[in-house]
Amino acid sequence: MRKTSWLSLIGVVAGLGLGWDLVVQGQAVSKQGKVIVYYRYNESNKHPKRMTNYSVKTLHGRIGQHYTTKAKDLLTTKGWILRYHSANVSGNFKAKTTKVYYDYQIDSLKDYEHTNGASTYIDRTADHRLIFLGQTHLNGAGTALMRLHYHTPVYKVTYSSPNEHQSTHNYRFGKTYVYRDHEKDVYTLTLSKKGDVTLQQEWATKKGKHHVETTKVSATGKYLSYHVR
Known part of the structure; x- marks a missing residue:
């Protein structure tokens, strides 16, 4: 009788333990x-x-x-x-x-097709900060400016010559930069202290003359002017 009582007691304890585990697990899930x-x-x-x-x-x-x-x-x-x-x-x-x-x-995009065949592509943030400025020149060359970080006054600038040779530089605001590529084309980029962009690109023609294209974009990315002479 005593042995049976002990077995019954162990069964009750085991049952209670099993039930308690289920309750604990249920509480953990809940x-x-x-x-x-x-x-x-x-x-x-x-x-x-x-x-x-x-x-x-x-x-x-x-x-x-x-x-x-x-x-x-x-x-x-x-x-x-x-x-x-x-x-x-x-x-x-x-x-x-x-x-x-x-x-x-999201950002806003604008593509300007100029009457002389050149084009300007501008990408701005919703609050009008310049992200990307791309200029395709009359001679097939191109210049692209990217603003990667707004806590530093720097543009990442890539020049592409007519034969697709490229050169990339990091240019700071408030300075003028001149670059001459393998085709002897001359790029003059002026950045104001606020990030305004004035770009001139000139090349020699068969007649020996030079064309100069100027694109100006404000620090907010707004297209201001374009002309060629």
Whole structure:
């Protein structure tokens, strides 16, 4: 009888232990919270509520545990401006799913076809900062300026000669730079202290004359003028 009683007691304890494990596991599952982070963009201020997901990130953690999210740097990689973020970019995990929003506005592009056959291509941020300026010259040569970082006053400049030979330099604001390529074409680039761009490109013709093209763009990326002489 005593042996049977001990076996019964062990069975009850084992059963209670098994039941307790299930309860603990159930509590652990119920204590998990989720945060979904949406990085969204809109193409126009005319329809600010029409947002498209650029990427989505999901975070998991225990209910009550602190979470922190941060914006993506899409300015230096894509030229996108962060316009808005929800108030709950940081907080604590809850039983109900938390949704966090970072909203961006994309860059704007403009292509100018000049009557003399040259062209100018400009890419600007939503707040009108210059990202890229491309100039295709009359002789087939080209000059491209890129603003990679807005905390440094520097353009990355690539010259392309008519035979597609390229040369790339980093040029600081407030200076004038002269470059001569293998075809003896001369490029003169003047950058104001604010980042205005004045570009002259000249080459010799069969008659021995020189053409000079000048494109001026403001520091905000706005096209100002173009002329050739």
